[in-house]
Amino acid sequence: MSAxxxxxxxxxxxxKRGLLLGPKSWTxxxxxxxxxxxxxxxxxxxxxxxxxxxxxxxxxxxIGKIMCYxxxxxxxxxxxxxxxxxxxxxxxxxxxGGYTMGMYLMRQIGRDGNYQSDLPDFMVFLNWKxxxxxxxxxxxxxxxxxxxxxxxxxIAFVFGFFAFRSRIKGVYFSIITQAMTYAAMLLxxxxxxxxxxxxxFTDFKRILGIGITLPTTRMFLFVLTGLTLIGFYLMARAxxxxxxxxxxxxxxxxxxxxxxxxxxxxxxxxxIWTLSAVMxxxxxxxxxxxxxxxxxxxxxxxAGIEMAxxxxxxxxxxxIGPIVGAFFVNGAKxxxxxxxxxxxxxxxxxxxxxxxxxxxxxxxxxFKKKSEDRT
Amino acid sequence: MTPELMEAGRHALDVKEGRAxxxxxxxxxxxxxxxxxQEDEVDVAHGAILxxxxxxxxxxxxxxxxxxxxxxxxGELRCIIGPNGAGKTTMMDVITGKTxxxxxxxxxxxxxxxxxxxxxxxxxxxxxxxxQKPTVYxxxxxxxxxxxxxxxxxxxxxxMFHRLNGEELDRIGEVLLLIHLKDSAQRTAGLLSHGQxxxxxxxxxxxxxxxxxxxxxxxxxxxDEETERTAELFLTxxxxxxxxxxxxxxKFVDELTQGRKKVTVLHEGSVLxxxxxxxxxxxxxxxEVYLGR
Numbered sequence: 001m002s003a004x005x006x007x008x009x010x011x012x013x014x015x016k017r018g019l020l021l022g023p024k025s026w027t028x029x030x031x032x033x034x035x036x037x038x039x040x041x042x043x044x045x046x047x048x049x050x051x052x053x054x055x056x057x058x059x060x061x062x063i064g065k066i067m068c069y070x071x072x073x074x075x076x077x078x079x080x081x082x083x084x085x086x087x088x089x090x091x092x093x094x095x096x097g098g099y100t101m102g103m104y105l106m107r108q109i110g111r112d113g114n115y116q117s118d119l120p121d122f123m124v125f126l127n128w129k130x131x132x133x134x135x136x137x138x139x140x141x142x143x144x145x146x147x148x149x150x151x152x153x154x155i156a157f158v159f160g161f162f163a164f165r166s167r168i169k170g171v172y173f174s175i176i177t178q179a180m181t182y183a184a185m186l187l188x189x190x191x192x193x194x195x196x197x198x199x200x201f202t203d204f205k206r207i208l209g210i211g212i213t214l215p216t217t218r219m220f221l222f223v224l225t226g227l228t229l230i231g232f233y234l235m236a237r238a239x240x241x242x243x244x245x246x247x248x249x250x251x252x253x254x255x256x257x258x259x260x261x262x263x264x265x266x267x268x269x270x271x272i273w274t275l276s277a278v279m280x281x282x283x284x285x286x287x288x289x290x291x292x293x294x295x296x297x298x299x300x301x302x303a304g305i306e307m308a309x310x311x312x313x314x315x316x317x318x319x320i321g322p323i324v325g326a327f328f329v330n331g332a333k334x335x336x337x338x339x340x341x342x343x344x345x346x347x348x349x350x351x352x353x354x355x356x357x358x359x360x361x362x363x364x365x366x367f368k369k370k371s372e373d374r375t
Numbered sequence: 376m377t378p379e380l381m382e383a384g385r386h387a388l389d390v391k392e393g394r395a396x397x398x399x400x401x402x403x404x405x406x407x408x409x410x411x412x413q414e415d416e417v418d419v420a421h422g423a424i425l426x427x428x429x430x431x432x433x434x435x436x437x438x439x440x441x442x443x444x445x446x447x448x449x450g451e452l453r454c455i456i457g458p459n460g461a462g463k464t465t466m467m468d469v470i471t472g473k474t475x476x477x478x479x480x481x482x483x484x485x486x487x488x489x490x491x492x493x494x495x496x497x498x499x500x501x502x503x504x505x506x507q508k509p510t511v512y513x514x515x516x517x518x519x520x521x522x523x524x525x526x527x528x529x530x531x532x533x534x535m536f537h538r539l540n541g542e543e544l545d546r547i548g549e550v551l552l553l554i555h556l557k558d559s560a561q562r563t564a565g566l567l568s569h570g571q572x573x574x575x576x577x578x579x580x581x582x583x584x585x586x587x588x589x590x591x592x593x594x595x596x597x598x599d600e601e602t603e604r605t606a607e608l609f610l611t612x613x614x615x616x617x618x619x620x621x622x623x624x625x626k627f628v629d630e631l632t633q634g635r636k637k638v639t640v641l642h643e644g645s646v647l648x649x650x651x652x653x654x655x656x657x658x659x660x661x662x663e664v665y666l667g668r
Contacts, residue, residue, distance in 0.1 A: 243522070244534040246515060250523050253512040257576075260471060261583060262498035262529045271531050317514075 020237055029230060036226030041219050057215070064222040064290045066330045067229045071283035073310040073322035074232055075276035080308065081316030082240055083272050084252030086170075089177030090280045091303035092184050093152040097281030098294040099188070100147045102201035103138040105212070105289060109205045121203070122196045132194040141208060148285040149278050156277030157270065164269045169255075178301060185299035200295025207289055218290065225286045229323070232279055236319050239272075248272055249317075309348065313355050315362025324363050417484035417501060417586055419449040424587055424617045425470065430479030432465055432644075439465040440476065441644035447587070452613040454628045454652075455621045457641035458664060463621045464507065466641070467589050471504050472497045483587070499529060503585030507592045509572035513565030517556050517575060520564050521547045524579035546582070553608065554578035569596035577608070587617045594627050606630040628652060 021029065040063070043055040072094055080086050106120040115124040119131065137143040159180060163173060191197040204212050211217060239245045250258045251265050258265055288294045297303070306329070314325020329351070336344045359365055389395035417424065425447040432440040440462045447453050457463055468474035469481060472494040481489040489497060498504075512520050525543055527533065539547075551557040554574040559567065564575060573593060580588055590609075594602040606627060609618060622628050632638055632652050640648045640661050648658045655661055 239535075242535050243537040244531060246519055246523055247534055249514055250512040253514055254510045256473075256506070257510045257512065257579075258523075259494040260498050260504045261524050261579070262495050264493075264495045264529065267531045268534075 020234065020241060029234070032226075033230060036230075037223055040222065040226075045215060045219055057218070060218065060222055061290060062334055064218075064225050065287060066327055067222075067225045068283045068287035068290070069307075069310065069330055070323040070326035071225075071229050071232055071286075072280050072307050073314065073326040074229075074236055074319065075279035075283070076307050076311040077316060077319060077322040078236055078239065078248075078272055078279075079276040080311060081318070081322070082245065082252065083248045083269060085269065085273065086174045086308065087177045087273075087276075088174050088301070088304040088308065089181040090276070090307050091299050092181040093156060093277040093280035094284040094287070094303075094307075095184075095188070095294065095296070095298040096152045096155065097148045097284030098288040098298060099195060099201070099284075100144060100151055100281075101285035101288045102204075102294040103135060104141060104144040105204040105207060106196075106201050107135075107139045108207060108209070109203065112205050113203070120196070120201075122191075122199065123194070126191055134194065144285075148281055152277045152281030153274050156274045160270045160273040161266075164266050164273070178304060181299050181304055182301060185296045188296040188299065196295070198296060200293060200297075201288075202293040202295075204289065204292055212289055212292070221286065221290050225290070228282060228286060232282075233319065233323065240319065244268070306348075309352050313351060313362055315359075315364035318362070318364050318368075321362045321364040328363060418486045419484050421485045422448055423482075424449040424451075424484060425619070426480070426482040426485070427466070427470070428480040428482075430466075430469055430476045430481060432462075432469060432474055432476045438644050440469065440479075443479070443641075443645050445639065445646060447617055447619060449586075449617055450614045452609060452618045452620065452631060452636060453639060454631055454636070455619060455639045455641060456623070456625075456628060456655075457647070460643075461641040462644040463641055464591060465644075467504060467591055467619075467621070470497075470589060471502060495529065498583070498585075501584075501586035502589065503580040503583045503587070504589045505573075505576050505580055505591055505593055507595065509569065509576050509596075511564045511567075511572050511575050511579070513563070515564060516561050517551070517564055517567070518547065518560045520575055521550055521578055521582050524582035526582065526584050550578045550581050553581065555604070570598060570601045573597060574601070574605075577605070581612075585616065587619070588612070590618065590620045590622075592622055593620065594622065594624055602627055603630070625652075 040055060040060065043053055044057065044060050047054040049056075072090060076087070076090060079090075109120065111118065113121040113124075115121055117124045119128060123131070131138075137147065159177075163176065168176065187193055188195045188200075189198050195201075206212055207217065240248075247258065247263055247268055250263075251268060255265055258268075284294075284298070310325040310329050311322040312325070313329055314323065315321025329348070332347070332351075333344060336347055340347075355362060361368065386395060423446045425445070427443055427445040430440050430443045431438065443462065443466060445466075455463055455466075465474060469476050470489060472489065472492055475490065483489050483497075483500065483502065487500060489502075492500070512523065515523075522539065522543075525547065527537065527543075548557070551560055554577060556567075556571060556575060556578065559571070564572065567575060573596065577590075577593060580590075593609075594605050597605065602624065609620065609631060610633075612618060620628075620631060622631075628638065629652055634651065634653065636651075637649055638652045638655050639646055640655055640658075642664045647664065648655050648661050650658075
């Protein structure tokens with residue numbers, strides 16, 4: 001080879017990348033950080049409710065909830081936008097994280113429930129005498145944190161291993177993820193499985209012994225969610241900037257080429273699939289204490305599709321796009337469902353069609369500098 | 376004490392202290408037939424780098440390959456021609472692990488059984504393949520396309536922390552120069568012309584530094600000038616690498632064989648004729664099935 005290539009002049013080439021983010025993006029990240037950690041707590045807790053600049057609790061709750069969705073959208077982007085695998089089952093991983101946290105919160109209620117029993121209310125109602133086996137670790141906060149990561153990871157890993165090993169791709173993969181989520185939803189709907197049936201878990205009182213509805217607790221959860229979102233964003237940025245991230249994009253563009261270049265796509269797909277499931281699980285665990293309820297509706301078909309819509313509307317394969325998309329779609333949703341509640345789903349459908357037709361790169365695609373080589 | 380005894384004593388001590396393993400029946404040596412057997416290293420001491428024997432592949436009763444036997448010598452440039460449906464692409468599928476034959480043998484060198492390996496393992500031991508339709512990573516830049524093909528550890532963890540060193544950058548630069556894409560290094564691969572994509576894919580193969588290159592219609596869609604350059608490039612690779620070129624363009628085949636190399640004609644899944652291009656072109660059977668029409 002080298003003999004062939006003994007050319008007198010070898011051009012010096014450099015990869016077109018350096019730092020994790022450009023200076024502008026770092027400024028944006030810092031601005032987001034300051035907003036979440038300083039500005040929002042100050043405007044919400046520091047100012048009296050009558051003040052013109054006071055941020056109502058409603059908005060803190062709403063933004064906190066949307067930031068959880070944004071984490072899901074980011075996870076969708078890694079697996080769909082960058083690796084080209086459309087999952088309609090990420091609602092399951094979100095719900096698994098949420099249910100794991102919900103079980104802990106149910107145990108924290110203690111004897112303050114309607115029936116003044118050590119068991120959660122729904123179990124008393126079902127005339128159960130003891131906690132089922134899968135509730136064994138639910139009174140430990142540390143174990144809950146571990147399980148929030150391990151449960152979605154384990155299920156995603158096993159499912160992904162068999163699906164990717166069998167080389168299930170494209171729309172077939174999307175369909176089986178949806179089927180899996182639907183099956184899980186039916187399972188969680190049943191009273192016998194011990195997840196509260198169709199009511200799920202609600203009426204939480206405390207987290208770590210502290211009142212869950214206290215303004216400071218809620219603000220703490222808000223800040224924690226914001227920091228998690230920023231942390232995941234930076235992690236995702238590091239991933240897509242690495243050679244690993246470029247292999248993922250290569251799998252999206254030409255998987256057979258990747259295989260015949262010597263990479264095993266299974267390992268790459270399985271790792272990013274599991275990671276994105278964990279991200280959704282963490283988002284679910286942050287969501288439940290803020291929203292105060294988790295039920296099998298989070299696993300519905302519509303919930304899984306909505307996550308894909310957030311990513312598509314914001315702009316796939318851009319990382320910031322899905323976050324923008326989650327805020328835009330959910331912001332629109334909360335406004336629409338107040339003003340024209342019956343038209344929301346039509347609007348959502350129309351928006352999805354419009355984005356598909358006119359904005360292939362989503363909302364952020366509008367603002368992207370049309371550089372010569374990336375159009 | 377004789378040197379042999381001293382050696383034996385030293386070994387016995389090493390065994391005792393766990394530095395060496397005890398001799399087996401053959402005195403700790405592996406059967407090597409006079410040369411050293413190296414695991415996962417292609418062994419071409421018998422001359423052949425690729426050896427296909429009696430390969431049969433059938434799809435729903437249709438025999439895409441019918442008892443195909445073929446042997447490629449190390450360093451050889453072999454052109455394979457044949458009408459559509461002769462089994463040329465299926466043959467490449469078998470060699471690269473995409474298709475499993477119903478029966479037959481496929482060896483890389485004299486020790487590596489290709490039928491036991493998966494696609495990515497076959498690529499790693501040194502068989503590179505160019506597809507009929509140029510297959511590059513459309514959304515990545517030309518540079519990134521080459522970077523991913525660069526010979527390196529293919530595992531996930533290695534890819535996560537990989538940093539290009541100067542030597543690797545130089546190598547990418549050399550290949551960019553060779554495939555005439557050095558001014559397009561930062562362009563998105565999807566924006567290249569068809570011919571340039573073909574070149575890029577060839578460049579990606581070169582980055583892998585395979586011992587055997589399988590090239591499926593490498594000049595399809597290229598201009599005459601590009602075709603000529605491709606022929607020159609392949610001729611420089613010959614010797615150091617082994618090449619199997621499937622092509623319909625007889626002018627290109629003629630340039631590659633230079634009137635002295637063997638050409639194989641496939642028809643209905645087996646070898647119809649083998650020999651110099653001129654002889655093959657005058658072969659009555661070949662004229663009937665292919666060239667005469």
